[in-house]
Amino acid sequence: MDxxxxxxxxxxxxxxxxxxxxEFKRAGNDYSTDKIGMYFSALAxxxxxxxxxxxxxxxxxDNHSRKPVGTDYRQKPEHLHSLKMQISDSTEPSITLRNxxxxxxxxxxxxxxxxxxxxxxxxxxxxxxYYARSGESLTHLGLDKLDDIRRQVGxxxxxxxxxxxxxxxHLDGAALARARESFAKKYANRFDVETVxxxxxxxxxxxxxxxxxxxxxxxxxxxxxxxxSAHLLSPHPAQxxxxxxxxxxxxxxxxxPFLLSSSGLYQKIRNIQIRILPEDxxxxxxxxxxxxxxxxxxxxxxxxxxxxxxxxxIIVTEFPDRLILENEGSFFEGQPSDYIAGTKTxxxxxxxxxxxxxxxxxxxxxxxYGIHExxxxxxxxxxxxxxxxxxxxxxxxxxxxxxxxxxAYSRMLIQKTDLALEDILALDRVQKKLPLDPAAVxxxxxxxxxxxxxxxxxxxxxxxxxxxxxAEYIRTRGFDDAHYKQLIIELLTKFGTASxxxxxxxxxxxxxxxxxxxxxxxxIGHLLTSLRRAERIRNIGSxxxxxxxxAE
Numbered sequence: 001m002d003x004x005x006x007x008x009x010x011x012x013x014x015x016x017x018x019x020x021x022x023e024f025k026r027a028g029n030d031y032s033t034d035k036i037g038m039y040f041s042a043l044a045x046x047x048x049x050x051x052x053x054x055x056x057x058x059x060x061x062d063n064h065s066r067k068p069v070g071t072d073y074r075q076k077p078e079h080l081h082s083l084k085m086q087i088s089d090s091t092e093p094s095i096t097l098r099n100x101x102x103x104x105x106x107x108x109x110x111x112x113x114x115x116x117x118x119x120x121x122x123x124x125x126x127x128x129x130y131y132a133r134s135g136e137s138l139t140h141l142g143l144d145k146l147d148d149i150r151r152q153v154g155x156x157x158x159x160x161x162x163x164x165x166x167x168x169x170h171l172d173g174a175a176l177a178r179a180r181e182s183f184a185k186k187y188a189n190r191f192d193v194e195t196v197x198x199x200x201x202x203x204x205x206x207x208x209x210x211x212x213x214x215x216x217x218x219x220x221x222x223x224x225x226x227x228x229s230a231h232l233l234s235p236h237p238a239q240x241x242x243x244x245x246x247x248x249x250x251x252x253x254x255x256x257p258f259l260l261s262s263s264g265l266y267q268k269i270r271n272i273q274i275r276i277l278p279e280d281x282x283x284x285x286x287x288x289x290x291x292x293x294x295x296x297x298x299x300x301x302x303x304x305x306x307x308x309x310x311x312x313x314i315i316v317t318e319f320p321d322r323l324i325l326e327n328e329g330s331f332f333e334g335q336p337s338d339y340i341a342g343t344k345t346x347x348x349x350x351x352x353x354x355x356x357x358x359x360x361x362x363x364x365x366x367x368x369y370g371i372h373e374x375x376x377x378x379x380x381x382x383x384x385x386x387x388x389x390x391x392x393x394x395x396x397x398x399x400x401x402x403x404x405x406x407x408a409y410s411r412m413l414i415q416k417t418d419l420a421l422e423d424i425l426a427l428d429r430v431q432k433k434l435p436l437d438p439a440a441v442x443x444x445x446x447x448x449x450x451x452x453x454x455x456x457x458x459x460x461x462x463x464x465x466x467x468x469x470x471a472e473y474i475r476t477r478g479f480d481d482a483h484y485k486q487l488i489i490e491l492l493t494k495f496g497t498a499s500x501x502x503x504x505x506x507x508x509x510x511x512x513x514x515x516x517x518x519x520x521x522x523x524i525g526h527l528l529t530s531l532r533r534a535e536r537i538r539n540i541g542s543x544x545x546x547x548x549x550x551a552e
Contacts, residue, residue, distance in 0.1 A: 033086055040097070245319050
């Protein structure tokens with residue numbers, strides 16, 4: 001807002017004075033951040049309950065005279081705007097101030113903190129406690145208000161709503177056929193392919209949780225609808241946009257059916273083969289700049305978690321060295337870092353109906369493994385880890401790197417195939433010159449993985465230098481995980497079943513000599529788990545005495 005608009009807004013807020021969605025404070029430079037956080041929680045929750053888009057916390061107004069007097073709170077811009085990060089760090093779910101408006105008047109400097117309403121179905125807590133307003137007073141969020149907000153979830157699932165006038169004729173035949181194939185593959189141990197193909201369209205759509213009692217939903221049209229049927233979702237644009245930035249510029253929009261359009265968008269990306277190591281450093285390794293599975297996993301996550309009520313499109317921007325995927329809506333539950341280890345399972349989804357349908361079609365999983373698999377995939381390809389940008393409210397941006405940042409990092413991953421994911425993440429922060437936890441620095445230094453002194457840490461080159469020859473390098477590097485997985489598949493194809501001892505006998509002598517016996521056992525366990533999660537094999541024995549067979 002310009003100065004005139006801010007002045008008019010301030011006058012309007014003072015005229016109406018304090019209530020559930022406006023609070024005034026005189027506020028000195030040492031005003032408590034904890035107190036601001038409590039007001040943030042209370043005002044965000046009250047704005048939600050009153051169907052307001054935002055609430056306001058204003059510094060520089062005297063509560064008795066109700067006149068502007070000015071405030072000296074955090075006069076340095078960098079100190080003032082660091083408040084956004086402090087708010088984000090201690091709110092659950094993590095959101096922050098939409099804007100901090102600074103207005104200079106004759107009476108002094110005014111600050112207007114623009115607080116976004118709590119998302120539908122999600123009350124905002126400050127340091128684990130929910131706050132509300134009772135008139136002009138700050139209080140705890142009562143159970144009645146807490147329930148009112150949480151009950152919004154069922155009614156607010158945009159993707160589950162029925163589409164008036166929509167019929168089977170609005171669905172794309174090719175997408176419907178692909179959906180049947182994906183469903184049949186996912187449930188191959190439950191239904192014969194012929195059975196799935198023999199169902200009527202209406203029966204299949206209900207079985208795949210794409211329709212409700214035979215009626216078309218918004219999720220049905222997004223995933224399977226004809227492109228010309230997108231108008232039924234208006235005012236939502238129902239678009240995935242590919243945008244090329246760099247020496248050349250281009251763009252293309254992709255409408256429904258998203259089941260097919262996501263692959264179409266991927267084909268637009270210029271996925272050349274690149275050499276990630278110079279020729280004079282060990283062996284040059286050639287890889288595609290981007291892995292299809294990683295890109296589609298990320299894009300399908302955007303589709304599943306988009307806040308469709310905001311009527312925005314999903315944008316994939318291709319730069320010469322990276323992809324940035326952007327979707328509307330804050331991160332729904334927790335933070336991206338919560339899911340990297342693959343141990344956190346989300347309890348809720350913004351679009352539960354759409355997420356369930358996508359899971360039925362093998363587009364996503366609903367156990368929180370997606371982000372974990374993306375990170376593992378980048379590590380297996382010796383590339384930097386993905387980055388998340390949540391700095392803009394109601395927007396999530398994910399960067400997938402398509403180039404090497406530090407060759408020493410890639411050489412380290414090529415040689416040390418047994419590195420734990422937490423160490424790879426720490427090394428990634430080192431190569432990107434990002435802050436690192438002291439405990440992680442100590443651990444990496446003790447393992448000889450980093451060199452230098454803070455803040456000038458760098459990935460150690462010692463591993464690469466220790467390689468005496470290309471033959472030694474190959475022997476210690478071993479093969480790509482895909483090679484070992486294929487060996488397991490071939491074993492099961494030939495013999496039908498295999499115990500863990502059978503698999504160990506097959507692989508122990510083939511794994512990298514850089515691994516000790518325990519590390520080899522752990523790696524084999526990871527390979528079997530990965531194949532099971534990908535639904536390529538299944539265990540018909542017990543947990544202690546597994547017997548593996550092909551899932552098909």
